[in-house]
Amino acid sequence: xxxxxxxLVTSLELxxxxxxxxxxxxxxxxxxxxxxxxxxxxxRNKNEIIYELYQQxxxxxxxxxxxxxxxxxxxxxxxxxxxxxxxxxxxxYRFIYRNLPDxxxxxxxxxxxxxxxxxxxxxxNKAICEGLIANGTMIATVDEVNSLxxxxxxxxxxxxxxxxxxxKGKHTEDLGKGVxxxxxxxxxxxxxxxxxxxxxLSKKYL
Amino acid sequence: xxxxxxxLVTSLELxxxxxxxxxxxxxxxxxxxxxxxxxxxxxRNKNEIIYELYQQxxxxxxxxxxxxxxxxxxxxxxxxxxxxxxxxxxxxYRFIYRNLPDxxxxxxxxxxxxxxxxxxxxxxNKAICEGLIANGTMIATVDEVNSLxxxxxxxxxxxxxxxxxxxKGKHTEDLGKGVxxxxxxxxxxxxxxxxxxxxxLSKKYL
Numbered sequence: 001x002x003x004x005x006x007x008l009v010t011s012l013e014l015x016x017x018x019x020x021x022x023x024x025x026x027x028x029x030x031x032x033x034x035x036x037x038x039x040x041x042x043x044r045n046k047n048e049i050i051y052e053l054y055q056q057x058x059x060x061x062x063x064x065x066x067x068x069x070x071x072x073x074x075x076x077x078x079x080x081x082x083x084x085x086x087x088x089x090x091x092x093y094r095f096i097y098r099n100l101p102d103x104x105x106x107x108x109x110x111x112x113x114x115x116x117x118x119x120x121x122x123x124x125n126k127a128i129c130e131g132l133i134a135n136g137t138m139i140a141t142v143d144e145v146n147s148l149x150x151x152x153x154x155x156x157x158x159x160x161x162x163x164x165x166x167x168k169g170k171h172t173e174d175l176g177k178g179v180x181x182x183x184x185x186x187x188x189x190x191x192x193x194x195x196x197x198x199x200x201l202s203k204k205y206l
Numbered sequence: 207x208x209x210x211x212x213x214l215v216t217s218l219e220l221x222x223x224x225x226x227x228x229x230x231x232x233x234x235x236x237x238x239x240x241x242x243x244x245x246x247x248x249x250r251n252k253n254e255i256i257y258e259l260y261q262q263x264x265x266x267x268x269x270x271x272x273x274x275x276x277x278x279x280x281x282x283x284x285x286x287x288x289x290x291x292x293x294x295x296x297x298x299y300r301f302i303y304r305n306l307p308d309x310x311x312x313x314x315x316x317x318x319x320x321x322x323x324x325x326x327x328x329x330x331n332k333a334i335c336e337g338l339i340a341n342g343t344m345i346a347t348v349d350e351v352n353s354l355x356x357x358x359x360x361x362x363x364x365x366x367x368x369x370x371x372x373x374k375g376k377h378t379e380d381l382g383k384g385v386x387x388x389x390x391x392x393x394x395x396x397x398x399x400x401x402x403x404x405x406x407l408s409k410k411y412l
Contacts, residue, residue: 099305099307101225101367102227105375111375112374143408147390150387151361154361155357157364161364164307165320165363168318168321169307184354184357185357187350188394189394
């Protein structure tokens, strides 16, 4: 691995483990056993590292956040897979979600970029609800789909953060439980015959 | 107002406005036009100020987080009032919620105290659901009440944070919208005849 890439991998590990505000470029250089000068040759400051990691995060996130094709029947299994992939990706870059307001304020344009991701999350959630309604899996009004899509987006964004607070900072977050909580927001809108999937999930996760 | 109290009021304002990590004791003394020495006479460091503000927050929060008496009929109006009082109180001490993981790690015992509040929030939400089920306003299974109480608690904890991110850090959070979002988690479990209250709310907030 080249030094530049190693800096990024090491920074991501340290940010995730200790929180970005508690990690300096000195720590990163020290962990890698390189001189701070060598690090500064590749990144002028910590914000440049954050921005680069954010771009990696965004690139993959955009691949996950694709609305299902309209001609395809959407099932609860599709929804489960989507939420699971999303949580796995957030977990990989969890430092971004830990101190959102400060992180977004620290790097230029990050707040705009992150809001674009939240917009997309909301759109995909809405498209999934509409797909489930179209094929009779779910029943909900337009207002209900709107507030539900926002609540799902919010829960997807903060659940791991919440688990971290619940575990008093120990990294024992349970992605499966998060997926279950997000999907349980949908359950009451499902046609009774389609609730078996959620009952199976609950046996697995609760 | 005595100096000690003025320090607390000023700190709360500055923490809420700029985020606690971005405010130093020097800023606080400067804003009050007193010497840092005078501030240190009352509080040895910023963590002592945070802890004192947290105790104020917790005291009032414990007054709000009281389960409804068992012999009382619970209505959606009760639930609305409870969520509203809670959001108003969180708004007043919103710096606590902005950078939760770092704040809870910075002051000894805060993580334990805050988790006690989350436990209480969950218990009150559960008691309200059970009350609404007992008088026929709501229909839900035990598993549903459990995951719903957790989702409500989580949304109550992070909604204002989420709005702040959505508004790119501008303080234009809409408490009414937050109350609506929390209550919309309950709506699908309400008996159809009890949904009129939520429809009125949606006209007011959406």
